[in-house]
Amino acid sequence: MIELIGLDGDDTLWRNEDYFTVTQDRFGELLGPYLPSPYLPSGIDVQRALETTERRNLEVFGYGAKGFTLSLIETAIELTDGRVPAAVIQDLVGFGRWILTHPVELLEGVADVVTELSASGRRLVIVTKGDLMHQEHKVAGSGLADLFDAIEIVSEKDEMTYRRLLERAHVMPDRFLMVGNSVRSDVLPVLAIGGQAVHIPYHTTWAHEHADHDGSVPTLASIRDLPAWLDTLSPKPR
């Protein structure tokens, strides 16, 4: 029986990665005129360089739009050997501000399903990572905060994070279900500590979050299918 359902925020409840994708495309276009010859204006190599910078910075900057913006700036300076003008760097800071202030867009079906799950008597928790204040703004902007028993904004979604979360909630791992779009963050660490997980893929996933599961993890096409899947699993708690 599932007592506590964890729901990932970014790209499970609301749109997120799309804003980064749009920004990265614009980034390649902006840098084009200042790149030395081995870099194609198509932006292919620019994306790879950005990914390398992001991975290198992850341990210091953490997840989220502010660290991403600093990585954009570093990559721009490195790739252009310092030829990038300050006006372009100002645009990059603007990209960060655009992501941080973008209105929350709930994914299709989320409002209905979260309302239904909340009424089913199970406890719900948002488990999300990224910049603290940005994630708080997204939770507030989602209009769903009151339907959740807790909001956990964490710096990394690993086994220790999930263990601590379950201790605080006084829930045994086998009574916990995590639902999210990232196999690396929402599925594998939860299975590793004895919990259950449902994968709801999003059409685009950040390279760093990419991982595969062995096919045995329940995978749903839409969050709309989650209540019916839960019904097949066990009777409702009340």
Place this chain on the structure above:
Amino acid sequence: MIELIGLDGDDTLWRNEDYFTVTQDRFGELLGPYLPSPYLPSGIDVQRALETTERRNLEVFGYGAKGFTLSLIETAIELTDGRVPAAVIQDLVGFGRWILTHPVELLEGVADVVTELSASGRRLVIVTKGDLMHQEHKVAGSGLADLFDAIEIVSEKDEMTYRRLLERAHVMPDRFLMVGNSVRSDVLPVLAIGGQAVHIPYHTTWAHEHADHDGSVPTLASIRDLPAWLDTLSPKPR
């Protein structure tokens, strides 16, 4: 009787503002050659412009070194009308990385006093704001994490934050004492919800955090004086 003691992190348990001060001085020196005439190389006006940028960005970037670094970059571009070279901006990103990776330096007396308070039977909680991952690194690097019952990393220290914290801890406001260097964040909101506060000033305070109290708030010269002050207040819980 005090059941729960909240301790601020930055500039109460460990050094913080000094790193920003050093960075700001360096910032003024770096920009000097690219400033138009009304700005003195002394950096006085540069500091004021940086403060204005930081305040403007606070609602979007939040507290912490990443937002500070983005504000440094914006201010540099604005003040120099875009003349600042990319190499200087790379230095500014480096300043942010320097702050984010600086080893934790506990303030004098902290290790002894936290150990003593922890042994006194009162519950202890760190209440700190800033970048999530950076604050986690500082808590881990302090070597004190095990002496605390909880670590609360928050985006803003206002009345609502303290109310929620006390609800989660099942503690009434009049049994809560907050200890910190910021009148604005550690003292006034706690008094407003009926809690108690002790002010331990630090030799430097960020302009945004500056506030005065009416003189009635207990003020200690050093955290070393906290156990004796607690003894005058009430018997120990056990």
